[in-house]
Amino acid sequence: MRSAFAVIAAVLPLSSLGAPLPAAADGPYFRAELxxxxxQARAIAGGVMFQCHDTTCLAGRSGHRPLRVCRQLVREVGAxxxxxxxxxxxxxxxxxxCNA
Incomplete structure (x- = not known):
């Protein structure tokens, strides 16, 4: 029987466990320039966690429409x-x- 760690390791590549920014296979799904x-290092918008640094925020995919995600991010971190x-x-x- 496989341990929980073995199951997680099989699903998630180990190199992504300590990654500072969320990334899909080809990079982040959402990208915002502030x-x-x-x-704020993190912000939640559209049900997804954005990782922010300086004037850039990145996040994986969300089930919400992009405009809604953008508006919620503006409320969290600014224009x-x-x-x-x-x-x-x-x-x-x-x-x-988005900024309205």
Whole structure:
């Protein structure tokens, strides 16, 4: 019988256990560039944990719509100047709606 650790190790690569930023297979799903640096290292928006450093926040995939995630992140860490989901950057109009 396998131990709990063996099962977890089989599911998660060991190299990701200490990673400072959440990453999907090809990198983070959400990426936000903030208007001002944040002192907050973590923020929860759209049911997903963002890891933040200076003016960049990154997170894995969420079940919520990207605009909703962006708006919730703005409430947590402040205005964004850029936001993308799965590599698709928000337009200027979407950024304005996010920051509203």
């Amino acid at each position: 208007a001002a640096p944040t002192q 964004v100047t850029a936001f993308s989901a799965d590599g698709e950057a928000f337009s200027e109009d979407e950024i304005a709606r």
